[in-house]
Amino acid sequence: MSATRFTLNGGEVEARSAPAARLTQVLREEFGLTGTKVGCDAGDCGACTVLLDGEPVCACLTAVGQVEGARVETIEGLGRASEVTRRLQESFLAHGAAQCGICTPGMLVAATHLLERTPHPTEQEAMDAIGGVLCRCTGYRKIVAAVCAAGTPVPHEETPTAGAAVGARLRRLDGRRKVEGTDIFGADEAPPDCLLLRAVRSPYHRARFRFGDLEGFLKAHPGIHRVLTARDVPGVNCYGVIPPFADQPVFAVEEARFRGEAVAAVVGESAAVEALDLAPFPVEWQELPPLTTMDAALADDAPLIHPGRPQNVLTRGRVVRGDVEAGLAQADLVVESRFETGFIEHAYIEPEAGFARRVGDRIEVQVSTQAPHHHRDDIAKILGISPEAVRILPTAVGGGFGSKLDMSVQPFVALAAWLLRRPVRMVWSRPESMMASTKRHPARMRSRIGATRDGRLVAIDFEADFNTGAYSSWGPTVANRVPVHASGPYYVPHCRARSRAIHTNLVPAGAFRGFGVPQLTLAQEQLMDELAEKLGMDALEFRILNALRPDQPTATGQVLGAGCGIRQCFEALRPQWRKRREAARRFNEQNAAGVLRRGVGLAGMWYGCGNTSMPNPSTMRVGLKANGRIALHQGAVDIGQGSNTVIAQILADALGAPIGCIDLLPADTDITPDCGKTSASRQTFVSGKAAELAGRQLRAEILRQANAGEGARLSFEEGRVTVQEGDHERVLWLESLPLDARGYVLSAEATFDPPTTPLDADGQGDPYAVYGFGAHLAEVEVDLELGTTKLIGLIAAHDVGRAVNPMLIEGQIEGGAAQGLGMALMEEFIPGRGENLHDYLIPSAGDMPKIEFVLIEDAAPVGPFGAKGIGEQALIPTAPAIFNAIYDAAGVRLRRAPATPDRLRAAIKALAR
């Protein structure tokens, strides 16, 4: 094979790969330059952006043979050679522009090209320059700000002094490797002799299948070492995130229950597996009539997708308080409607990837995951070994948003590596990821809300069905969480909320930021607006009047007592609510002859942090090393949301140490205690609290050894801790202390499990220890003739208890709001259609307006320094606020999301008729 010569990052190189190979593959696999990421292999995400003769291009669409004689620069080279790139990297760190970091190299390369020509770009220029790179985490605003500010040197970060870490706008502690492109994601590493695995998946929603001559297939394909099917699973061929409901096989047996379900896998040398055409794989399909709608699944004569789940109902949820019928009868006014939403794809830019290797009688799996300890236990069951024999090494996670709580590549690579005794790797393609990973549940909701003439809510009757797809995944969680939240952040004396999770022959729906609450809120907050309008009340004042007070019971009978900041959130919006509505009215008057209409809308929300009435403990370990540094065993996986940083901040202040003394030990089931899953907005709250407790414990131990009182000041230096109390100073010489088994002179471990109580048959109890609250104000511009909607402004007020790191919180809000915008205006996944990022649209850099924030700190007494979660909250009110704004602008209410141009235009035409 001929070699391709080109200049790579300033040096002359010869590529040995086939000249038709994609440049991405050559850079990553042949030259080890994994800073160039692959999110789609189709030009749609821009994560692979490199400079070719100085111009940004997608390396995934360029054949290496085409760069013969040309100059290629990647993030690695630019970071060394370009002053502009280095300034951008600093600016990205200072602005919090990298969250998970998977899009960051592409963003930096694209922005480098702009800044080399335009040192002080406008926002518009910055957006145009990065428009070809998708980011699912940040909502783009901090990236745009970082690009615009990179023309001037970034001031050095002032590191907070001891005790001042909580509340500081600290840069991410793991940020540098993200902006340098050296962070290791799921697909970025594999042992040199690694085999490759590919799954054989069902092309049908439902089909019976039989294998043909697998032996013959193996013989005919040199380099393929093994075909795996259900028969090869030594333990149980079953896993799932909620053990009592576990029902998903590694490989389907006889019948595939959804399109994209794996029935077999081929394992072999990378080149052989890559070249393999799976079309002739010996499997015979017999397509069966699928249940693709909830109605079909509920029909009396519908076949059961899982025996033992009558009517294909997986679970039901129920909360009943008061007497809803009597309540509605008391109401002077009742509004009622139905709402529908579709599947939504997580669309993280990093597709699922990882590898496994067998080490003696243990298996190690290095993978992009949100739930390492849970996956350890599931792998153990699948392989029929003890959990201690499984080690999960989470990589950096290039976006998760809930879907990486479920296993993806893990069972396949673990099984293959276990049986073949060779390392095995699997990297999902974008279509594979979209076909097989979990989605947000489609919802079909019916709601009635009643109020008295004076504007008080009296009763809510809510019913929802969620399409949970072929396997349970997080269906039970959605079904349970939604009824608890049905009242919204309001006091409602009579409430009845019922839900069902229903199986169909479609892709499993699982966890996606908010577990069903975003769908619920889309329905309820539109009805709140309708009620207010019919009552002749201002939509904001109506909400303020009904906002839950700390002394009022929720629909589950819980009285929060404290940490109930919804009223403050709404009140914070009051001045802008008036101003912007007035501005919209003026715009519409001045442009009465035109086709553009502006509108302003509101929505409120609440969200319980942590699991619903279920234990979800986190354990943190900290150790003081003989050199005076503190090791933090931080097992709360950072999926971009910032737990690596936030938890260190909390520990620093609990201990009374400067944050610079802390060394993070990354999540690894062998060395970090179980911090549970990165879900349910629980890491800052639950794991953060465990870190606080561990920090206080270690501090107490140091003070005890030094015989000092609680108020003493600690300073950590090489080999010693100085304890100062008034004029009195004592030095703890660390070298003289004995080391424990982990090599620490002192250590502490603490567990925190939020105090909740079980829900009774009527859903009464204390399901969460802490609730987050928030409200969004959205401003839109609708083109009446085309039915297009542009979000032109957003104000987000959130009660976060305590803003541990305001910059990271803003990042969560912007990113959540961008996903809410997607949910409102463009996102819907239709299984079997549009399994790529070309047809499935997520917001691009030009779709997000500037966001204004109001952070309310109504401390949650049980949270660390009063903090609550924010990860999911930010997404919840965005879509309903946009829908309410569309109504304000165009006078139409859509009962089905998303509000695509064709749907909105049809509604506008119907209104005119």
Next chain:
Amino acid sequence: MFLRPRTLREAVEALAAPGVGILAGGTDFFPALGERKPAGAVLDLTAIPELRGIEIGPERIRIGAAASWTEVIRTPLPRAFDALKAAAREVGSVQIQNRATVAGNLCNASPAADGVPPLLALDAEIELLSVRGERRVPLGSFITGNRKTVRAPGEIVTAILVPRTIEGPSSFLKLGARRYLVISIAMVAAILEADTTGRVGQARVAVGSCSPVARRLAQLERDLVGAGLEEVGARVEPRHLDVLSPIDDLRGTAEYRRDAARTLVARALEAAAGGFLQ
């Protein structure tokens, strides 16, 4: 096999062999492959100097087959090409525009190809070369259906030729569901030429994504002749769009497309007419 000829001669000779696939900017080529590897030989056109560049002659403008969308944006061209330039800025992203060729966009023949309406409006011709010789085909007959062209397997598109038969402002409007990186739900290109009295002397209007192949609206073009510049938008009637045959797909319903196309046509004409004031 990967072939990277330096001359057009070598290229057409290589293409005379069966099963050779053409690769230009690769922006349709690679996504179409998905996870597969290219099946047969690949012929890369990007190293052939004869295919590069945009030549501006007195009679016609020649866009070489290797010219990218970025080159279209950067080359000073008459204002009748503003629609093509606007389309160029809307093709995917900067990364795509830097690699993707105009010729590839036409050869790929997607109903949503943004290059087709402006070039149809410009009465572009396609120049093809094979070992048997050269031929020219009007763009309107070059693309025959969804992903179908009259290009024979041994032929290379060598250039897009635009006769300078209309002089006047032009516009391009694209409707998509997000700002960047978006495939058109519908798009419209319009060019207007004024007569000596300041009324419409010649009009060209083409609509894409609303039929298997983008269409010129011939009846509308005729009806616009003689119209005042301020009334071009108002002249558009539903019947003018009868030649369209939109379908329902993920991006929108057929009914919506027809409705939106009419709005876009009127707005594109108004935008082009506005060009006379500048």
